[in-house]
Amino acid sequence: MAKSLINSINGKFKGKDILSLDQFAPLDLKMLFSLTKKMKNIAFNAKPSRILDGNIVTLIFYEPSSRTFGSFSAAVKQLGGQTVEIQNPQSFSSVAKGETLSDTIRVFEAYCDAIVIRHFEVGSAKKASDYASSVPVINAGDGTGEHPTQALLDLYTIHEKFNRLDNLLGVVGGDILNGRTIHSLIKGLCKFKKNTLFLLSPKTLRLTRADFLYFQDKGIKLIEIQSEKEIPKNADFWYWTRVQKERFHDLKEYEKVKNRFIVTKKLLKDYGNKKMILMHPLPRVGEIDIDIDRDPRAVYLGPQTRNGMYIRMALLALILGKV
Amino acid sequence: MAKSLINSINGKFKGKDILSLDQFAPLDLKMLFSLTKKMKNIAFNAKPSRILDGNIVTLIFYEPSSRTFGSFSAAVKQLGGQTVEIQNPQSFSSVAKGETLSDTIRVFEAYCDAIVIRHFEVGSAKKASDYASSVPVINAGDGTGEHPTQALLDLYTIHEKFNRLDNLLGVVGGDILNGRTIHSLIKGLCKFKKNTLFLLSPKTLRLTRADFLYFQDKGIKLIEIQSEKEIPKNADFWYWTRVQKERFHDLKEYEKVKNRFIVTKKLLKDYGNKKMILMHPLPRVGEIDIDIDRDPRAVYLGPQTRNGMYIRMALLALILGKV
Amino acid sequence: MAKSLINSINGKFKGKDILSLDQFAPLDLKMLFSLTKKMKNIAFNAKPSRILDGNIVTLIFYEPSSRTFGSFSAAVKQLGGQTVEIQNPQSFSSVAKGETLSDTIRVFEAYCDAIVIRHFEVGSAKKASDYASSVPVINAGDGTGEHPTQALLDLYTIHEKFNRLDNLLGVVGGDILNGRTIHSLIKGLCKFKKNTLFLLSPKTLRLTRADFLYFQDKGIKLIEIQSEKEIPKNADFWYWTRVQKERFHDLKEYEKVKNRFIVTKKLLKDYGNKKMILMHPLPRVGEIDIDIDRDPRAVYLGPQTRNGMYIRMALLALILGKV
Numbered sequence: 001m002a003k004s005l006i007n008s009i010n011g012k013f014k015g016k017d018i019l020s021l022d023q024f025a026p027l028d029l030k031m032l033f034s035l036t037k038k039m040k041n042i043a044f045n046a047k048p049s050r051i052l053d054g055n056i057v058t059l060i061f062y063e064p065s066s067r068t069f070g071s072f073s074a075a076v077k078q079l080g081g082q083t084v085e086i087q088n089p090q091s092f093s094s095v096a097k098g099e100t101l102s103d104t105i106r107v108f109e110a111y112c113d114a115i116v117i118r119h120f121e122v123g124s125a126k127k128a129s130d131y132a133s134s135v136p137v138i139n140a141g142d143g144t145g146e147h148p149t150q151a152l153l154d155l156y157t158i159h160e161k162f163n164r165l166d167n168l169l170g171v172v173g174g175d176i177l178n179g180r181t182i183h184s185l186i187k188g189l190c191k192f193k194k195n196t197l198f199l200l201s202p203k204t205l206r207l208t209r210a211d212f213l214y215f216q217d218k219g220i221k222l223i224e225i226q227s228e229k230e231i232p233k234n235a236d237f238w239y240w241t242r243v244q245k246e247r248f249h250d251l252k253e254y255e256k257v258k259n260r261f262i263v264t265k266k267l268l269k270d271y272g273n274k275k276m277i278l279m280h281p282l283p284r285v286g287e288i289d290i291d292i293d294r295d296p297r298a299v300y301l302g303p304q305t306r307n308g309m310y311i312r313m314a315l316l317a318l319i320l321g322k323v
Numbered sequence: 324m325a326k327s328l329i330n331s332i333n334g335k336f337k338g339k340d341i342l343s344l345d346q347f348a349p350l351d352l353k354m355l356f357s358l359t360k361k362m363k364n365i366a367f368n369a370k371p372s373r374i375l376d377g378n379i380v381t382l383i384f385y386e387p388s389s390r391t392f393g394s395f396s397a398a399v400k401q402l403g404g405q406t407v408e409i410q411n412p413q414s415f416s417s418v419a420k421g422e423t424l425s426d427t428i429r430v431f432e433a434y435c436d437a438i439v440i441r442h443f444e445v446g447s448a449k450k451a452s453d454y455a456s457s458v459p460v461i462n463a464g465d466g467t468g469e470h471p472t473q474a475l476l477d478l479y480t481i482h483e484k485f486n487r488l489d490n491l492l493g494v495v496g497g498d499i500l501n502g503r504t505i506h507s508l509i510k511g512l513c514k515f516k517k518n519t520l521f522l523l524s525p526k527t528l529r530l531t532r533a534d535f536l537y538f539q540d541k542g543i544k545l546i547e548i549q550s551e552k553e554i555p556k557n558a559d560f561w562y563w564t565r566v567q568k569e570r571f572h573d574l575k576e577y578e579k580v581k582n583r584f585i586v587t588k589k590l591l592k593d594y595g596n597k598k599m600i601l602m603h604p605l606p607r608v609g610e611i612d613i614d615i616d617r618d619p620r621a622v623y624l625g626p627q628t629r630n631g632m633y634i635r636m637a638l639l640a641l642i643l644g645k646v
Numbered sequence: 647m648a649k650s651l652i653n654s655i656n657g658k659f660k661g662k663d664i665l666s667l668d669q670f671a672p673l674d675l676k677m678l679f680s681l682t683k684k685m686k687n688i689a690f691n692a693k694p695s696r697i698l699d700g701n702i703v704t705l706i707f708y709e710p711s712s713r714t715f716g717s718f719s720a721a722v723k724q725l726g727g728q729t730v731e732i733q734n735p736q737s738f739s740s741v742a743k744g745e746t747l748s749d750t751i752r753v754f755e756a757y758c759d760a761i762v763i764r765h766f767e768v769g770s771a772k773k774a775s776d777y778a779s780s781v782p783v784i785n786a787g788d789g790t791g792e793h794p795t796q797a798l799l800d801l802y803t804i805h806e807k808f809n810r811l812d813n814l815l816g817v818v819g820g821d822i823l824n825g826r827t828i829h830s831l832i833k834g835l836c837k838f839k840k841n842t843l844f845l846l847s848p849k850t851l852r853l854t855r856a857d858f859l860y861f862q863d864k865g866i867k868l869i870e871i872q873s874e875k876e877i878p879k880n881a882d883f884w885y886w887t888r889v890q891k892e893r894f895h896d897l898k899e900y901e902k903v904k905n906r907f908i909v910t911k912k913l914l915k916d917y918g919n920k921k922m923i924l925m926h927p928l929p930r931v932g933e934i935d936i937d938i939d940r941d942p943r944a945v946y947l948g949p950q951t952r953n954g955m956y957i958r959m960a961l962l963a964l965i966l967g968k969v
Contacts, residue, residue, distance in 0.1 A: 044759070048700025054371025056400050058393065066735045067753050070704065074757035077702050077728040082400040085408070085731070089389045097565070099606035102613070103624065107390050107605065110628040111397035113367070242743070282753065283745035290748070301749065305756040377694025379723050381716065405723040408731070412712045420888070422929035425936070426947065430713050430928065433951040434720035436690070 009035070014321040017129040018138045021151045021184055026165075026191050032152065032314055033159050035323060039313040040306075043078045051322045052081030056112040060086045060104075061140070062119040067282065067305075068140050068150075072116050075312035079322075084112055105131040113320055116140050136319040138312075144180060149315065150281060151184035153308040157299060158237055160307065161277050166192035171231055173261050174241030174287060176201040177208065181281040182241055190218035198232060199224045202257040205243065228261065231271040238263065238272070239279045240288055263288040272297070279304055332358070337644040340452040341461045344474045344507055349488075349514050355475065355637055356482050358646060362636040363629075366401045374645045375404030379435040383409045383427075384463070385442040390605065390628075391463050391472075395439050398635035402645075407435055428454040436643055439463050459642040461635075467503060472638065473604060474507035476631040480622060481560055483630065484600050489515040494554055496584050497564030497610060499524040500531065504604040505564055513541035521555060522547045525580040528566065551584065554594040561586065561595070562602045563611055563623075586611040595620070602627055655681070660967040663775040664784045667797045667830055672811070672837050678798065678960055679805050681969060685959040686952075689724045697968045698727030702758040706732045706750075707786070708765040713928065713951075714786050714795075718762050721958035725968075730758055751777040759966055762786050782965040784958075790826060795961065796927060797830035799954040803945060804883055806953065807923050812838040817877055819907050820887030820933060822847040823854070827927040828887055836864035844878060845870045848903040851889065874907065877917040884909065884918070885925045886934055886946075909934040918943070925950055 009031035016023075024032065042049045057076045061069055064087060076083050086108070089095045095104060101124060108115060109132045117128045118140040125139030125146070141147040159165055168189065176182055176199050189195040199207065199222060206224060207215070216222055225231070240263055248254040263278065272278075280288055280300035292298050317323045332354035339346075347355065365372045380399045384392055387410060399406050409431070412418045418427060424447060431438060432455040440451045441463040448462030448469070464470040482488050491512065499505055499522050512518040522530065522545060529547060530538070539545055548554070563586055571577035586601065595601075603611055603623035615621050640646045655677035662669075670678065688695045703722045707715055710733060722729050732754070735741045741750060747770060754761060755778040763774045764786040771785030771792070787793040805811050814835065822828050822845050835841040845853065845868060852870060853861070862868055871877070886909055894900035909924065918924075926934055926946035938944050963969045 046700070054369070056397055058397075064737065066732050066740055066750070070730050070732055070754055070757055073730045074702055074704075077730070084393050084396045084400070086389050086393055091387065094388070094390055094606040097568070097606050098608035100613075103605065103607060104389070106616075106624040107628050108393055110625060111393055111632055245743070282749065283740040283743050284749060285744035290746075293752075301752040302756060305753050309757055377692070379720055381720075407716050407719045407723070409712050409716055414710065417712055417929040420891070420929050421931035423936075426928065426930060427712070429939075429947040430951050431716055433948060434716055434955055 009318065013315075013318040015136055016319055017136050018148055018315050018319065019125050019129060020139070020146045021148045021188055023148075024152070029152075029155065029159075029165070029191070032311075032318075033156050035314040035318070036156055036307070036310045037160075039310040039317070043306075043310065043313065048080060049078060050080040051317055052076060052079040052320065055081040055114070055320055055322075056084060057081055057114045057116060057316065058084045058086065058108045058112040059116045059140075060089060060108060060118075062088065062090055062117075062124075063141070064088065065118055065141065068118060068147075071305075071308045072140060072312050075309050075316060078309065079313055079317060081316070084108070101127060102131040106133075109133070109135045114138065114316065119143065138315060138319070147180060147184065149308065149312055150181055151188055152315075153304065153311045154181065154185050154239070154279065154281065155188045156311055157277070157279060157304045157307050160303075162236055165189065165195075167194045168236045169196050169232060169234060171198045171200060171235045171238045172241075173200045173238065173263070175205045175243045175247070177205045178244050178247050179241045182239065183211070185239060186215050186220060186222075190215060190220045193219065196221040196223065198230070198235070200226075200228070200231065200261055202260050204253070205257060228267055228271065233271055233273060235273070235276055237277045237279055241281060242283065242285055242287055259286065261287065263292060265289065265291060268292060268295070268297075332641065336638075336641040338459055339642055340459050341471055341638055341642065342448055342452060343462070343469045344471045344511055346471075347475070352475075352478065352482075352488070352514070355634075355641075356479050358637040358641070359479055359630070359633045360483075362633040362640070366629075366633060366636065371403060372401060373403040374640055375399060375402040375643065378404040378437070378643055378645075379407060380404055380437045380439060380639065381407045381409065381431045381435040382439045382463075383412060383431060383441070385411065385413055385440075385447075386464070387411065388441055388464065391441060391470075394628075394631045395463060395635050398632050398639060401632065402636055402640060404639070407431070424450060425454040429456075432456070432458045437461065437639065442466065461638060461642070470503060470507065472631065472635055473504055474511055475638075476627065476634045477504065477508050477562070477602065477604065478511045479634055480600070480602060480627045480630050483626075485559055488512065488518075490517045491559045492519050492555060492557060494521045494523060494558045494561045495564075496523045496561065496586070498528045498566045498570070500528045501567050501570050502564045505562070506534070508562060509538050509543060509545075510541075513538060513543045516542065519544040519546065521553070521558070523549075523551070523554065523584055525583050527576070528580060551590055551594065556594055556596060558596070558599055560600045560602055564604060565606065565608050565610055582609065584610065586615060588612065588614060591615060591618070591620075655964065659961075659964040661782055662965055663782050664794055664961050664965065665771050665775060666785070666792045667794045667834055669794075670798070670837075675798075675801065675805075675811070675837070678957075678964075679802050681960040681964070682802055682953070682956045683806075685956040685963070689952075689956060689959065694726060695724060696726040697963055698722060698725035698966065701727040701760070701966055701968075702730060703727055703760045703762060703962065704730045704732065704754045704758040705762045705786075706735060706754060706764070708734065708736055708763075708770075709787070710734065711764055711787065714764060714793075717951075717954045718786060718958050721955050721962060724955065725959055725963060727962070730754070747773060748777045752779075755779070755781045760784065760962065765789065784961060784965070793826060793830065795954065795958055796827055797834055798961075799950065799957045800827065800831050800885070800925065800927065801834045802957055803923070803925060803950045803953050806949075808882055811835065811841075813840045814882045815842050815878060815880060817844045817846060817881045817884045818887075819846045819884065819909070821851045821889045821893070823851040824890050824893050825887045828885065829857070831885060832861050832866060832868075833864075836861060836866045839865065842867040842869065844876070844881070846872075846874070846877065846907055848906050850899070851903060874913055874917065879917055879919060881919070881922055883923045883925055887927060888929065888931055888933055905932065907933065909938060911935065911937060914938060914941070914943075
């Protein structure tokens with residue numbers, strides 16, 4: 001049964017680009033997560049995987065991102081594939097000489113079976129996928145646009161714990177206005193029923209009114225709160241994020257809000273519960289106390305990170321038609 | 324027959340450095356191209372190649388070049404080999420501390436089976452090959468000197484189409500004065516009989532008189548033209564190039580000539596023919612209209628690029644004695 | 647017998663971090679060197695090794711070092727393993743955004759089986775090993791701290807030649823005050839009996855009094871000399887080093903001492919002998935004349951460099967439990 005379902009998702013994604021979370025219907029997610037679980041068993045298995053044996057995946061990162069880069073590089077190699085790694089091509093001769101993204105992508109597709117692109121411009125991954133006529137493209141983050149593999153790993157991490165993506169109660173903390181990963185998480189949960197999120201942030205970092213209404217309209221229940229005291233004690237997960245210094249023109253403003261909501265042992269004791277998990281997309285710069293790191297509920301380092309690799313392994317195997 | 328001929332070229336190139344197009348006699352090219360064709364079948368074959376299994380090739384690039392770098396990296400991995408990749412060693416500690424090219428090369432030859440070097444100084448690849456006593460060296464471009472694998476892929480692309488390298492009629496457009504790839508192409512065609520090239524460029528970007536006479540003397544027929552109207556309608560190939568902005572001290576001068584000769588749909592319709600191919604060494608910055616890209620005669624993106632990988636696969640297999 | 651001894655060292659080092667030469671007792675060194683010798687046979691063997699098949703090793707280099715980086719990269723691949731390579735993560739987004747070393751290490755340990763770290767701060771490798779809870783860490787140099795694989799390859803090179811690490815007579819030349827590799831070599835020889843070192847350096851670059859007494863106390867005999875004429879003619883090895891320009895505030899002072907002691911053909915003829923070896927940790931900037939390079943006693947390029955790869959292969963196989 002599981003096998004045939006995976007075959008059906010495979011049929012759907014073989015040769016396809018992975019550009020946005022929007023491509024994944026609830027059933028797709030279910031199947032992807034089932035495959036991701038298999039990948040978890042394959043990685044670090046004593047017997048090396050040969051699933052991508054003979055496949056070359058180009059990682060072309062216009063914007064460096066050590067974690068996403070390392071995760072994709074490891075994902076390819078965990079499956080026995082090889083990578084061609086190009087970092088900062090804009091400082092390389094061809095791009096510096098005025099080569100367009102189109103030409104660069106069409107050059108690199110000639111060498112490989114799939115392209116993973118990270119770029120600082122919104123929409124660039126979509127453009128790259130339009131240019132690449134013979135190989136699938138994965139969006140590894142296009143500026144303030146999308147970063148679908150991050151969104152998928154967050155949803156997978158919740159699903160892995162609770163075995164469902166509906167009927168969830170979550171608390172989201174930090175920079176809710178700008179946080180791309182938060183927006184994606186909300187979007188993802190909107191695909192399922194009866195989810196509720198408490199949003200805890202400084203007033204200046206709340207969702208825009210338009211976004212708030214848009215998401216509500218999609219069926220999720222959003223509740224903005226202003227103090228830790230309003231955190232519901234029965235949440236399934238807390239999803240904390242960094243206040244993004246680079247978004248502030250006025251650094252005084254940043255200093256005022258950056259440490260407003262910190263997850264401490266005490267906060268977790270007072271408002272958390274035993275079954276919840278504590279997530280963070282990383283990097284973290286102080287908004288979760290490090291003395292919580294070894295708490296088994298803290299999944300941000302370790303499980304959540306590893307899930308990113310497993311999700312990427314699953315996606316690569318899917319688009320390359322190897323499952 | 325083919326096999327024994329390849330064995331003979333193998334005998335000639337095993338353990339040898341690839342520094343210059345001059346190393347290749349017409350018969351060598353014939354055999355190399357026959358091997359390159361085999362490589363084309365090996366690449367992207369469902370069954371992974373193990374030809375370079377256990378081989379490590381060091382790519383040491385003093386001057387970044389995303390395309391050449393990616394092409395060599397992919398070539399090694401298409402054959403099941405591994406790379407050690409060193410980019411910008413001059414910003415690395417040892418070289419920054421004053422280490423000579425000689426010592427750097429002798430360090431890296433200790434770790435691998437072959438070295439591919441890209442360097443900004445003319446003659447550096449030859450020097451590197453002198454220093455490396457135990458492994459072969461491939462020149463991946465030494466400044467304004469040579470870039471033999473580029474020259475070979477251009478010749479291969481023509482040969483693949485017409486199955487010959489003599490009796491050809493070509494049109495070369497762009498910066499004929501400075502274009503290294505054009506000079507190499509002319510050199511290569513000089514090895515064969517009855518070739519004619521029409522050279523279309525702004526007056527200031529023509530061959531020097533000395534170069535013109537030198538090449539003519541080698542047996543090729545060169546005809547300088549000044550207008551698109553003089554393009555012969557029965558050419559076998561057009562080879563277009565970028566006007567190299569970085570060569571101009573006076574940017575006004577550059578602006579005057581950069582867009583002088585552009586390949587448009589109209590030009591191709593008026594002066595082209597059905598059997599010809601349109602080549603470009605890349606990067607391109609406007610001298611070929613992008614609406615020609617999907618024309619089957621336009622081989623610069625796709626076939627010509629892929630041929631670069633196949634040629635490099637063939638050369639690596641040859642010098643490592645694996646064919 | 648040899649096998650069981652290696653098994654015993656394996657039992658000791660499996661899953662362990664390699665942070666310092668101090669971890670190696672004389673018997674450990676003996677066994678490590680026996681394993682290193684096997685690695686020498688494995689490298690460049692016609693039959694590719696699969697010892698690390700399925701293993702991924704992350705190389706995270708905060709401070710670029712082409713030689714150490716290349717050597718580790720090649721070591722992993724010589725054994726059939728794969729690398730995830732992260733260079734200059736401090737210029738990457740996460741670290742630039744304020745991520746701690748702890749979080750970075752815990753992210754990368756999620757993707758791999760072992761981490762090799764090079765960092766500019768003393769103690770950083772130890773810290774990294776504390777943070778990494780699931781994979782072993784190898785110190786590839788932590789600023790002016792330790793660089794154990796360099797120390798081990800130096801000792802191995804001597805042992806390979808003389809089949810012992812006691813009863814040796816050596817001459818050490820260059821920057822004895824600052825040279826990390828010299829300090830490590832002295833430390834290593836202190837583990838064995840009846841070793842004597844003549845120390846030849848400008849007065850300003852001698853050992854501190856404290857270091858001198860400390861080492862003497864450990865059982866090695868140190869003799870400071872001021873002129874080439876005092877070099878003993880029966881030395882087993884000369885270990886020469888670069889005067890480290892970057893340590894001098896006053897460049898005039900550097901100019902005064904940098905070329906004070908140069909190994910020339912004449913010096914080697916007058917004070918050397920047939921059985922000795924001439925070592926250098928590299929990079930070299932003139933303190934050994936290049937016309938000595940092809941002398942069979944000059945092991946610094948070639949054998950000593952290759953030994954670094956073999957030592958790293960052996961250590962990787964040990965900590966990953968593959969021998």
